[in-house]
Amino acid sequence: MSKLSMRSKINAKEQMEMQYWNIEEFNQFLNSSKYHVHYIVFSLAIYTGMRRVTEGMEVLIRKAGVKKIRFHDQRHTNASFLLAIGINPKVTAERLGMTPAMFNERYSHLLPIMQEEAVDKIEAELNKYAERQLETAEK
Template identity: 50%
Template sequence: MNKERFGEHYQEHDLVCCYEHGKPIKARRITETFAYLTNKAELPKIRFHDLRHSHASMLLNNGVNPKIGAERLAHSSVQIYLDRYSHLLPDMQRGAVDLVEEKMKSIKNSVDNSTS
């Protein structure tokens, strides 16, 4: 839409965060605006970059396939994604153990019921 509106004056940089005419926004401006908005919303003080980490945490804690997480965060491989955020996984280990235990009990009950 802005490309059409500004026509030849639009500066194409293929950016996510830019001014409406395509010119890059300085990182400092994004940081300042984010700090202002989080303060105004009475949210805990975090850095703009922390949103990336929060996003990764949410993906991992909600069982999103690591391949999808790596793609969303533009990591070149799943291994890099997992290496960087693996410290978030200890709680997930308990869930994995519980899941395997539940499945094993289910199989045992099926076998027990079929032989009775």
């Protein structure tokens, strides 16, 4: 089998027409998004092709002394953080643009910890109730 035919088979599902903006569309997009909270991300992506963003991130990672992660891994960091602070997994999935099934497949390893936390919270509430009942009974 030739290299060309192998490459065609491997990339058959991934091949699609490259999409890009002309200069007018580029300017129109940036002008219309100027006051959007993500404007800086859009403009950096367009002006630098994301190379400068990832290079800048590497510098900041070294400065902070944290483990190196990819730019995309910030998405996973966000999902993990939302779950850790008790945001409902369905809401977290929606914020990431994922279906609950997709989300569960990707992040289910984080959910057992949440189950333990849920049990701890339920137990704490039940203990508070029991203490109030005892106080009332003693009076």
